[in-house]
Amino acid sequence: MPKPGVFDFINKAKWDAWNALGSLPKETARQNYVDLVSSLSSSSESSSQGKPGADREQQEYENLVVTSEDGITKIMFNRPTRKNAISTQMYQEIMLALKAASKDDSTITVVTGNGDYYSSGNDLANFTDIPPGGVEEKAKQSAIMLRDFVDTFIDFPKPLIAVVNGPAVGISVTTLGLFDAVYASDKATFHTPFSHLGLSPEGCASYTFPKIMGPAKATEMLIFGKKLTAREACAQGLVTEVFPDSTFQKEVWTRLKAYSKLPQNSMRISKQVIRKIEKEKLHAVNAEECSVLQKRWLSDECMNATMNFLSKRSKL
Ligand SMILES: CCCCC/C=C/CC(=O)SCCNC(=O)CCNC(=O)[C@H](O)C(C)(C)COP(=O)(O)OP(=O)(O)OC[C@H]1O[C@@H](n2cnc3c(N)ncnc32)[C@H](O)[C@@H]1OP(=O)(O)O
Numbered sequence: 001m002p003k004p005g006v007f008d009f010i011n012k013a014k015w016d017a018w019n020a021l022g023s024l025p026k027e028t029a030r031q032n033y034v035d036l037v038s039s040l041s042s043s044s045e046s047s048s049q050g051k052p053g054a055d056r057e058q059q060e061y062e063n064l065v066v067t068s069e070d071g072i073t074k075i076m077f078n079r080p081t082r083k084n085a086i087s088t089q090m091y092q093e094i095m096l097a098l099k100a101a102s103k104d105d106s107t108i109t110v111v112t113g114n115g116d117y118y119s120s121g122n123d124l125a126n127f128t129d130i131p132p133g134g135v136e137e138k139a140k141q142s143a144i145m146l147r148d149f150v151d152t153f154i155d156f157p158k159p160l161i162a163v164v165n166g167p168a169v170g171i172s173v174t175t176l177g178l179f180d181a182v183y184a185s186d187k188a189t190f191h192t193p194f195s196h197l198g199l200s201p202e203g204c205a206s207y208t209f210p211k212i213m214g215p216a217k218a219t220e221m222l223i224f225g226k227k228l229t230a231r232e233a234c235a236q237g238l239v240t241e242v243f244p245d246s247t248f249q250k251e252v253w254t255r256l257k258a259y260s261k262l263p264q265n266s267m268r269i270s271k272q273v274i275r276k277i278e279k280e281k282l283h284a285v286n287a288e289e290c291s292v293l294q295k296r297w298l299s300d301e302c303m304n305a306t307m308n309f310l311s312k313r314s315k316l
Pocket residue numbers: 081082083085086120121122123124125126142143145146169170171172193194197199202309314315316
């Protein structure tokens with residue numbers, strides 16, 4: 001229809017909204033609308049339980065601090081004495097926190113770490129908790145959990161930003177390839193020592209890293225375990241921007257607060273459009289990586305490396 005006049009506010013707003021969708025098929029527009037209304041109704045239910053406008057801190061996590069303020073939900077890893085190593089319980093908590101953030105009324109979601117590390121990756125003690133079914137059963141359960149964990153990042157519907165406050169290891173590095181932006185302190189390092197641990201890549205890094213940095217650089221990280229500085233990771237496209245540690249928090253949060261004021265639905269829909277073409281591929285890559293890892297965890301190479309760390313004979 002022709003564009004309504006400037007004083008026909010309602011019809012002009014509708015026209016502009018449709019026009020902004022460009023050539024989006026009607027069915028996709030309808031589905032996006034249904035998704036949006038569902039998310040708004042669930043977020044208004046949760047908002048009505050707290051004081052309107054108040055910052056909300058949820059206390060139910062043992063290993064995370066989750067806060068919502070200024071349109072930003074912040075999920076902070078909170079095991080600083082273990083360098084934010086991700087225990088089995090913490091994997092579950094991160095999935096819960098991301099699912100809650102996907103439905104809350106915040107505009108963007110931020111993941112960061114408390115203390116000097118962003119995260120030292122998988123808690124190597126996870127493999128010591130063997131169920132009655134034995135190590136094979138443990139490997140099977142771990143593969144299912146890992147697949148769900150990574151799927152949560154693949155499907156996360158809003159802008160997801162990593163604020164990498166310090167060194168990142170293993171799965172805390174690989175999942176960065178599924179974030180929408182990665183801001184790093186110049187004290188951060190990026191290390192995926194899979195071969196040293198008898199492992200293989202996860203977090204879709206076998207697909208995202210070669211795509212981000214090219215196959216040769218990805219090989220150095222994922223196969224040879226080369227540790228990158230923040231500036232190297234930025235030069236290779238894994239990190240969006242690096243800040244001096246002394247001003248890191250101030251500069252990043254100022255920027256994030258400005259981003260959080262951008263139109264929420266537009267950002268959400270843009271992310272959906274960008275991610276849509278990759279989603280099926282990412283889920284397939286995740287499934288394959290988990291299936292390979294399920295066997296790797298049972299290998300002598302992996303068991304020996306884990307035992308060496310736990311018996312304090314080795315460190316990265
Ligand atoms: C289960 C299903 C999912 C599986 C997904 C798979 C993912 C793969 C990966 O993530 S691979 C990466 C695994 N991570 C590591 O190998 C790191 C191991 N940690 C270290 O090498 C070092 O701790 C360090 C280099 C990260 C830090 O060294 P530093 O000397 O600065 O600090 P400490 O070693 O004294 O650390 C303090 C205490 O924290 C314990 N700890 C740190 N990281 C881990 C970890 N990843 N797993 C278990 N425990 C960890 C460390 O042992 C210290 O404990 P202590 O005080 O009791 O000695």
